Amino acid sequence: MIEPRPASLDPAGFIRANTVLQAPPHVPEVRLHLADEAMSLWERTEEALEELGLPPPYWAFAWAGGQAIARYVLDHPEVVRDKRVLDFASGSGIVAIAAMQAGATAVTATEIDIFARTAIALNAAANGVSVTASGADVTAAPAGAFDVVLAGDVFYEKPMAERVLAWLERELEAGTVVLVGDPGRSYLPKDRLEAVAEYRVPVIRAIEDSEVKHTRVWRFRR
Structure with a gap:
């Protein structure tokens, strides 16, 4: 142990x-x-x-929403190829790494936790890609700095969900493509989304409520 x-x-x-x-x-x-x-x-x-x-x-941990988006961009590299990509609330960096593997020009992964940013850097190095791990609060920054925003499992708490939704609306107005991976978290704004892919994602029962999560990748609509 x-x-x-x-x-x-x-x-x-x-x-x-x-x-x-x-x-x-x-x-x-x-x-x-x-x-x-x-x-x-x-x-x-x-x-x-x-x-x-x-x-x-x-x-x-590799959460269901992050695994779903990573799978989606690897299977549909045209979504991120030659684009500036933001992986919001990146966690392990799985989505950021997949975006770089799929041909993104540059990827920034944001996380408030220094240990998460360190994990992102270690994981990126282990996969032979370059990812910028940032602690900046992008929700308060001007919109339009990225071509694509990717976010997995970010709608599990109401205050965060409200703040993230307001920010993503500004990104949409700036012409940014926004994709979200989510296995049915409580505050997912489904009325603003259209599903582009569905997966059955293996997860750890000890931290989720099952061994497999039915998870969708959603695209935000204006």
Whole structure:
């Protein structure tokens, strides 16, 4: 059993010590530093990070929405090819990495958590691609800096969902293509979306409510 190391000393070392480099089941083209023992590692890692006032280790899991978007852009590379792409609330960086593999000109992955940004950098390097990991609040920035915005699993809390929706509406007005991956989170604005793909995504039962999540990739409509 892997024991967490002090997170305050070395984020990269902490991630390497508490994860295993492996391919998520729905996107075997990508390798990520992922938790190998889901619930026990979540609890132990969360406790270690809470001492530093950091969020739980969302970056250590390949969530259903992210796997779905990554699968979609790899199967439909024309969506991101030769484009500037933003992967919002990137987590592990799976979507950002898939976008680069699919031919994006440049990809920025945003995350508020320094450990997530470190995981994104480690995962990008493991896949031989370059991704810019940023802590900037893009929801408050002027719209139109990217050609495509990709977001997985971002509509699970009402305050965040409302803020994200307002920002995405500004991006749509600026001509940005917006795609969202979601397995049916509570605050998904379905009235603004059209489904472009559906998948059955294997997930970890310990952190979801099943072993497979019926997940859609949605395109935002104006």
